[in-house]
Each structure stands twice: as C-alpha cells, then as structure tokens.
Amino acid sequence: MTYEEARNYFKEKDLAILPIGSVEQHGKQNPLGTDYLIAYRLALEAAKKTEIITLPPIPFGISSHHRHFPGTIYISEAHFKDYVRDVCLSLKRHGVRKILVINGHGGNLCSLMSLARELKREGLLVIIFQWWTIPELAQYFKESERGHAAAMETSLIAFLYPDLVNLEKAVDEQPRSILGNLPVYFPGDTKDYTVSGVFGVSSTANLARGEKVFEIVLAKIVGIIEKLKSINVKDLCSRD
Structure with a gap:
C-alpha cells in the first residue's frame, strides 16, 4: 500500500487490524515465530474477506518466562505497552477509531487490556481477540491438546506453514504441578513446568485438524470485523 492508497482508505474506513505475537519456544516441532506467524496469517485472510487493512505484525512480545529456551526474544511489559500505544495512536492520527488486535500470545494480554482501557478514554476502541479462546474448538480438541505448543496450536501452524513444522518431533508432556492444587498464583517460568516446552499432548496434531x-x-474473526464496522465509537468511548 502506498501513502496515497492509505489516504484513500482512511477517508472511507476507520477500522484496522493489528496482529501481535511473540518469538519464543513452541516445542521441538514448531518455529519460534509460531505466535506472530499465526496472528499475521489470520489477519491477512480476514483482511481479504472484509476489505479491512491489516498492519504488519508486531513479532516480539512479553515472553521472559520462556527465556531459558534458545531463540526466545522478549521485551519488558512497559516497552511493549508503549510500543503498541504508539502504533495505535499513529493509526488514530490518520482517522482510525477502531482497532482489532489479533493477539497470538497469551502473555501479552494483561498489558493489552490495560492499554485498551487507556486508549478508550482517548476515543480509540481497541478490541482484543485470541484465537484459542473460541469455545467451539473444545469440540475437536481435548483439554490436554489445547495447551502451549500442544496439538491444537501445532495443527494450526502446521496447516498454515507446513514447511516450518516437523510433526515427527511432536512430543507429549504434562506440565509439572509446582504447588499442587493450591489456589495461588505462582510466578513460574516455563522450565519449572516442562522440559520439552510442550504443555500437554502434541503428538496428535495433523494438518487436517489444523484446517x-x-x-x-477465520469465520469468527470475520464476524467480529463485520460487527465492528457498524459500531459508532462515540457511543462507547468517552473522555474523562
């Protein structure tokens, strides 16, 4: 897209897609960029179907808990939040008032939610979507298959980028329970729970399941975008 094409787009539409992910371990079978690769591909396909632009992906996220695995790249929560804020405010300057964030990494969520609340007070509506939270997926994958780098995520990345995944290396590992079933939050790192980096069963992954x-x-994202198109931001956002 050229700046003239961007100008024409922003004259007509006030919605954009922003894919965000991370660069971190995803087991021995998946690429380090799994989270941002999935988010960006979903954004591209949704953009085609809805005629809404997607930005390039923000690849790095809040992943320090994976730092013991080679190749993991992480940034601080403060820097992450400021970076995403600047991206969103740049869009706002051009007339965007609604942003759909396709977040491919759960570790980013708390910072994104905090930022979304702040930007809402400035008249910018930021909606956050995480693909693995869709309830219908539980019909096709057991709970043990829905963890980090497990069968559900491995199947999806394998379908989208088959050349980047080696399903023969997929292993099963149930995460260790550090404190048993105590109702507390434990600030653990990935290495405290798993040796392979997999949380659950990944050996049952295949391309058909990923499709x-x-x-x-994709159907869910398209539905969200169509709904966002009709939303009047002034009805939802107000300045304090």
Missing part, C-alpha cells in the same frame, strides 16, 4: 481450526477461527 478445521483455521476455518472456525
């Missing part, structure tokens, strides 16, 4: 995930998730 099913893709179909379900």
